[in-house]
Structures are given as structure tokens and as C-alpha cells.
Amino acid sequence: MRASDAASKKKGVLAADGTPLKRSLNRALRMQKLRALMLVAPLLIFVLVTFIAPIADMLWRSVENDIVSDTLPKTTEALEDWDANGNELPGETVYRALYDDIFFAQEAKLHTRLGSRLNYELTGMSSLFRKSGRSVEDMGEVYQDQFEDLNEFWEDGENWNSFMGSDSWLSAIQSWDEDSDTAQPRFEMRDGIADMLPNTAAAYQRFADFIQLEDEDNLYDEDPWAIVYSSFYEDLTGETASQIASYSGPAAAEIKAAAEAAPDFETVDYVAAFREIDEDWHSLDVWQTIKIYSPDLTTGYFLNSVDMQKSADGAELRPEDERIYGILFWRTMVMSVAITASCILLGYPVAWILANLPSRTANLLMILVLLPFWTSLLVRTSAWKVMLQQQGVINDTLVWLGLVADADRLVLINNQTGTIIAMTHILLPFMILPMYSVMQTIQPSYLRAAKSLGATNWTAFWRVYFPQSVPGIGAGSILVFILAIGYYITPEIVGGTSGTFISNRIAYHISSSLNWGLAAALGAILLAAVLILYYAYDKIVGIDNVKLG
């Protein structure tokens, strides 16, 4: 054997089909790994798609703030030079940019979303944007009317297209059949128009994109929006107007005539016009808020989660009557500790009995632990509500026993007591089961040995039995505590106002106030708290000591 091995080594080991053995082995192993990967792939994809990705997306929302710069791109740019700490309102250019931005935003119905976003920071922003969205169209119509009075040519979308669009696009859109399945040819700007009429071209491009992509209407017969006219006026009276004289493309005569008339047009004072919509457009607070929240990323939600807010001078504490998250986070932690502690106190003896009884009796008792465990969470919570209320079974019994006077029945529900009682009951099995499985592995002979060496019952328990059961306590505690801080159904039902957790606020912001950014920030803090506690636990107790079975 050895001789032949040595001989084959010289040539390199070959498999039966003549390929080198090494490569053949690698191929087989790769196949095996691939197969193993395929087997776990469904779960991996499932976890990634349904768990990791949504969490990442949610966390991203806690700092994301594109909405301001996306909805008001020009305004935020124009605001860059404005000093938010000063006492002066922004200048005319900012108001002009605002007109532009709000005009397009209201066509896309985005201005109200921005309004609700900024309303989180400053009350009244929501209605300010809604109001402005309604009125902004009238602002530009001043120019539209004047152009249309000048020449009927400007009334018609077809005429605008004839000089704004390129020849190839024009022929394509004219021969396009609306009822056919083919897509509408995308608008193409005529060469050179953007140099001569930069503002008009930009506005027209956005108008065309909106009509073609959002509304899916035929651009060829759409009349332009008022904003195209106000941009047109600016181009005719602006720096690039000198090029008009040499222009010779389509509609040259009309454009030249318009350029001649434009300097005499009645103009719009955007600063005054916005003031007319709402006084608030001349309030420093409004502009400061827009400026502070114009970057794409914000710490605003996280500051809000710790009862702070952004102001022109940096972060500051919120007014005292609006600080709640500190209280709620602290309460969530303290109550979860209390629930975990009461679970240990109640669960330890039960687990001990279960582990030390003959298995037949233990199994019977085990049902008492498992039956509530398998009962619906909502059923158990509601049952507690009925039991604990002032006219409930427990109070009735106490009154009947004469322990409590009828007039001052105990308040056991709709407060912290209710939450602690109900949650302790609900989470108890999560404490008993790991304890039980650890205690089962503790040899009874150790206790007997200790006693035979002269230990009292207590010493034997405390010095011999208890240390061996600590991993069970650790596992149970970490399970119960982490489950507890995330609970929200039970505190919502039995907690009243003083027994609710931070998760109740998160749920409120997700489904009711729709402040998803704040909910995400609160959730991120909660997640971080769990990780820190887990880390601390690992350092102090050691996660290796946790045994679930």
C-alpha cells in the first residue's frame, strides 16, 4: 500500500475518472456546501426579508429627513445663505423659490406630508402648508393672464410644445396613438431653448415629467401650469433675454413680441403674496424650523425621544409639561425589573417542586404551568381585568372576608399594580421552564452529601443547591426581562395611565399619530438598551452560564 501511495503521489493522486483527486474532492465538498446552503436558504431569505430588512428600514427612518429637501429643493438651497440666528426674514429669492417648490409639491400632493412632518416640530405648519398649497396657484396666474391677453398663442399647450419640444419628439407624439399599448414618447427639450429660457425650460421639464409619468395624460394637449408662465416672464426680463433677439426657431415671432411686452407687465411680489396667504410666512420661527430641518439627516427624532428639541441655538430641553419619554423609559425598566423579580420569587419554589417530585406527579403539576402558557394572551389579560376590578372577584372576596371595607375597595387595576400582576402571571412560565430544566439536572445526591457532612437544610440549599440553579435563574430572568420591556398589549389593557410602557407610545406613533420617525427613534433606543443590558449581563453573569435545557 505504502509503495503504491508513494508512486501515485509522484503523479498526483487521480480519481477514477482521471481528474486530480484534490479537485474532485473540492468539487464534491462544494456541492455538499451548496446543498446545505440551499437547505437553509429559505429560512435565511425569510429572516432577511421579513426581519432584518424591515428593522433596518425602520431604524433608518429614525434619522431620515429627505422630505424637506426633496419637497423644497430650491428653498432649502436658497436658505443656505440665510442666517437662522439673526432677526431678519429671508429675502425675495427664498420666497420665489418657495413659490416654485410649493407649486410642484401641491401638484404631487406632497406639501401636506411635509406640513405634517414639520408640524411635529412647530404647531401650525401643517395648516400653513395646506393653506399655501391651495392659494399658490392663483399667485402665478397673474402672469398667465397677461401672456394670454397679449396673444392667444400662449393659451394652448400645443403651441408651447411646438417650440419647447424637439422635432423628433414632436413627430413621435403626434403620431402616437393614445389607445394603443405603446408608451407615450418621453418629452425631449429642443436644443438651445434651455440656454435662452433656462427657468422656463426647467419648469416645463418638471411639468412634462409630471403629466407623463404621474398623471399619465397626453402631454401634447395639456396646457402648461401657471408656474411655466411666471418662469417665462423671468426669462424674458432676465439675464438671458439678450439671446432672444437672435433666436430664429419656431414661434420666434411670438416669443419676441412677448419679450417686448414683458417689461410692462404687472408683477408679483412673492414676499407680500405669501404674507397674504398667511402671516406665518413672515414669522422667524417658521423659517428657522425649515432651515433647521433642511439637512437630509436629522437628530430631531432622537432628541425628541429624550425629551429634547432642536432650536436655532442647538439642542435644548423641551418644556417641562411635554417631557414624557424619560419617565416612560425609566418606568419600563423599573417595572420590568419588578416583574422579573416577582417571577423569580414565585417561580423558583414551583420549579423546585416540579424538579423534585416523582415524575408522574410532576407531569400533572406541569400541566398547571403549561395550561395558562397555552391560553391566549388576550384571554388571560382580560380575565385579570375582570378579576381585579373594584367590583371584581378579588375585591368581593376581600370585602366578604371583612379584610377591606366596602367603601374603600382596593384599586388593583388600571395602574402599575395591575400591570405587574398580569404580566407576572403571563411571563411566569418563561421563568419556570428554564429553571425546571436546569434543576432537573442537579443531582439530589449532592444535597444528601452536604447534609451527611453536617450542613443544615439552609446551608445545604444555599451553598450547594442554589449555585447550581443560578444558570436557570439567569436564563429565565433574561427571557422574562427582555420580553417584558417590549410588551404592549397587556399594559395597554390593564395599565391605565401609570402602568403603560414605552412600547405603548411606540405603537401610538406607528398607528395613530403616524410619526414613524419618532417611533423608530424610540424603538432604536429600546433596542440599544436591550443590547447594553445583554452586554452587561454577559460581563457580570456570563452568557455561557445561561442554560435553556
Add this chain to the structure above:
Amino acid sequence: MKLTKMLMASTALTVAAGMSHADGHMANEMTIVSWGGAYSNSQQKAYHEPYMEKTGVSIINDESSAEAVAKLRAMNEAGNVTWDVVDVVAADAIRLCDEGLAMEIDPEEDLAAAPDGTSAEDDFGDLLVSDCFIPQIVYSTTFGYRTDMVPEGVDAPSDVCSIFDLETYPGKRSLEKRPIANMEWALLCDGVAKDEIYDVLATEEGQDRALAKLDTIKDDVIWWSAGADTPQLLADGEIFMGSTYNGRLFSAIVEQDQPIGMLWDAQMFDLDGWIIPTGLSDERVARAKDFIKFATDTQRLADQAAYISYGPARKSSAPLVGQHAELGIDMAPHMPTDPANSENTFLYNYEFWADYRDDIDAKFQAWLVQ
């Protein structure tokens, strides 16, 4: 290899099944979202069943209206709207419309005229509070009290301010765990004139004043967040009086015969109705519109009132409101819109709450936990 193939095939199948389910719209199905319970039941009887019979469309009920705005926003972001028609309160409808999540409806074209030819627009009148909203019912949040817990020698409460009168009417109260309605009632009972309430509430002092008034009963309040809480608490004798929707009180008093009386004073009107989400295919929009036209005609709205004590939103439906479908009692006197009941009503200011909700809610919650 065989195993791998099977796995892949089954994965593909699951994904495909999931997708077809998420799309949820085979040719003849539509998903209608509402609030569940007795309310959905009344819609099922008055609208869904006749419509299914008439057209052969099968209607799937979803009971997610409480989270409708959040879910529609999420569906819209994901680009996959699975709901065809959604029942929401007016405030939510306004918000959905503003955000472009609900379609605009043309009452003239999309809704049925009244039998006498009155246009839908006139027939619904002021209740068309948003371009996207087709009102169905008027409901109100009002108070119920235990008749057997009224102290001897004292008249039963008839005024909304009894809620703040712990001396005459001792016992616990229940109020909704949100500032809307509670702040208004507090100011009203603190002596603010009805038409000045929102001006006062817009100021810092006004908000403090409302909270100070609520402070006087804070220790005796159980805060509810589900409409069923107050009737249950009343039935258990846990509270003396509490606020809830008038339909819940009707059911506790008339259908379950509980010793409960109710107040109509300063009832807080609100509207509930349909919206059609944006982002549906043309075919689905057409069907949703067809359903809404059918479900909001004069007769159908009057039919709903036979199952639940909420007032129909059309003027022309009022005279057609008949008797309770099972108990046979006259429903008209139990409607919030009945002239005898609506002497002192309150339609809450949607615009105000859209602006001030975040701010006042933060204060209110802080006040609750402190």
C-alpha cells in the same frame, strides 16, 4: 438533487401563493375595510349582502379601520394597495386626501342622486368635508351613566358638566385616552362659550386651563381606548358615568337592557364614511366606485339605521329610517341627528386638531403620566 428540486419547487410555490394572495384580487373579489363588531355587521346586512346578490362580486371584510391611515401609507410606499374601499372617520379621510392616499370623488358623477332628484352634493350638504370622502353615518361621542348609582334625592344628570361634579355625582368616570373631545368639554364646563372654545384652546393658557379642569377629576378617571370599554365598565358598576359612542350606549341600554341612562348634551358629532385608496387598477377603481354609488344611495343608508343607531348622512334618508331589524322599536329617536337629541351638539374642528394634535397630545400625555 431530487430533494433540492422539491425544495425549490415548494419555495417557488409558496412565494407565488403569497404573491397572488397579496394581490388578492381575482376577477370578482373586493376587499372592504371597516371597524368590525356591530358596525361592520350593519354594513354587511345593509350594503354588502345586497350588493353581492346584485352583482355576484364577493366581498372580503377586513377590520383594520383603526389603523387604516398607517396601513394605507405603508401600502402606498410599498406600491401594493390591496384594499378597494375603506371606511374611515372624517379626520382620517381628510388626512388621506391631503396626502394623496385617497382618490378624489365627484359627488355629481360618482354618487347616486336622491329619489326626488336632489343631487348627491346637496343631499349630503355640509357633511362632504373632504373631496375624497363619502359620508355614511353621523355618530357621536356622548355620556352614559348608571341610573341605579344616582344618589338619592338628586336628579339624574342631564348636563355634560355632571362629569366634573364629583360632589353631586360621586363615583369613577371613564374618558377617552386622548385630548380630542375631553379638552373641549373641560373648557365648556369651565365657562368658555361654545364658539370660542377653539380660540381658547389654541393658546397655551387655554390648554393649561382645560388640563386644570380635568385635573379636578383626574384621580377618579379610568381612561379608555376601545369603544367597548365604557359600556363594560358601566355594566360592571365600576364607573358612575363615562363617554363612548352613542351606538354602544344604545346597544347596552336597548339591546342588553342594562340600567344605563344617556345624555345627549354637548354630544361630539363625528362622521364616518368611505374612501377609495389611490393606486388601484382602473378595473378596481370602477368596481369600487360602483359599490360606493350603490352603498350610499338613499335607501341603503336608511337600511343601515335598522341595525345600528347611527344617523344616515343623507338628508333624504332620514324620513326612511324605520324600525330596528330585530327589536322592532322605532330607531329615529335614538339617532344623534334626531331634533330632540341634537339641541346642543358639537362638531369638532378637524382643521384645528390637524394642527394641534401633536402638540396638545404631548402635553396631555405628559399630564397623564405625571
